[in-house]
Amino acid sequence: MTEQRKQDMIDPARAAAFRVALGQKEAVKTGDPLPPFFHQLYFWEPEPPVSLGRDGHPRVGGLIPDMGLPRRMWAGGRLAFERPLLAGIAAEKRTICENQNRKDGRSGPLGFVTLRHEIWQDGALCLTEWQDLVYREDATPDAPKPRPPMARTDAETITAVDFTSTLLFRYSALTFNGHRIHYDLDYARDVEGYGGLVVHGPLLAQLLMLKAEDDLGPLTTFSFRATSPLMHFETASLCRNGRDLWVAGPDGRQCMVAKA
Known part of the structure; x- marks a missing residue:
């Protein structure tokens, strides 16, 4: 397997900027x-425009x-935490493609x-x-949209969260994520059919991790x-029952499930 290695300085200012974007006030020092999952802010992979796909x-x-x-x-994804990542100290990210396959789903071919x-x-x-990615064909305008599952209703704790296009833009900038579905409304609506x-999946996962750490340690x-x-104009409910967590949309649909 080919291994890709990237080094980065874990700049405290970047973590502090993300805290501010989330409405938190704690300073970040060397x-x-x-917090868990903040490594998403680092190890950028900048490419020139000619090396980008249409989606950014x-x-x-x-x-x-x-x-x-x-x-x-x-x-989706899975994480195993061994020790905290420390601000202000250089780190290395080692990446391999552990699995790849293509198969036919109910909505057409899928790549995993x-x-x-x-x-x-x-x-x-x-x-x-472990980061799980799915690739699929372009949306067909007249194709029926799949019915999303409904979320559980037995939450012990619930936190309501609102999103704005500004927060999505800031998260895209801080993670150097050029995917246009998060900031280009015309592209998201007209090309990909949203x-x-x-709202970034990793951003939802980040909020669930912060909730889990606050509630469980x-x-x-x-x-x-x-x-x-989940769309940027929708209020989400971050829910927890024991070590099970999930994100519910305003209509009660399930947007994400997780376990801490």
Whole structure:
């Protein structure tokens, strides 16, 4: 397997900017442990415009194979936390493509890719992340939309969260995510068939992780799976029952499920 390695300085200012975007006020100093999943803010992969696909992501064909399917979605992931990532200290991200396959689904051909990321700092493994991506064909305007599952209604704790196009833009900028469904309304609606700007799956997962840590304490593992897109104009409910967490849309549909 080909391994890709990237080094980055875990800049406290970037983590602090994300806290501000989330409405948090805590300062971030060199040596501070970062909250879980904040490594998403680092290890950018900048590419020149000629190397980008129409959706704003880097073209596939390198680490991620080209399966001829243009629409990309972050379907879910799993994380194992070994030790906190510390601000202000250099770190390394090691990535391999652990699995790839293509099969036919009810809505047409689907491509599945699993990337495994390891984040190392000062010679020690901080966390391992398995990132599940799905690729599919373009949406057909007259095709019936799948009915999303309904969320559980037995939450012990619920946190309501509102999103704005500004928050989505800031998260895209802080993670260097060029996917146009998160900031280009015309593209999201007219090309990919969404009803609005799509809230990033990793942003929903991030909010669930922060809720889980607040409610349950430090995380050792976390897994999540996206089940229905959430639009930027919708209020979401972050729900928890025991170690099960989920995101419900304003109509009660299930947008994401997770386990801490």
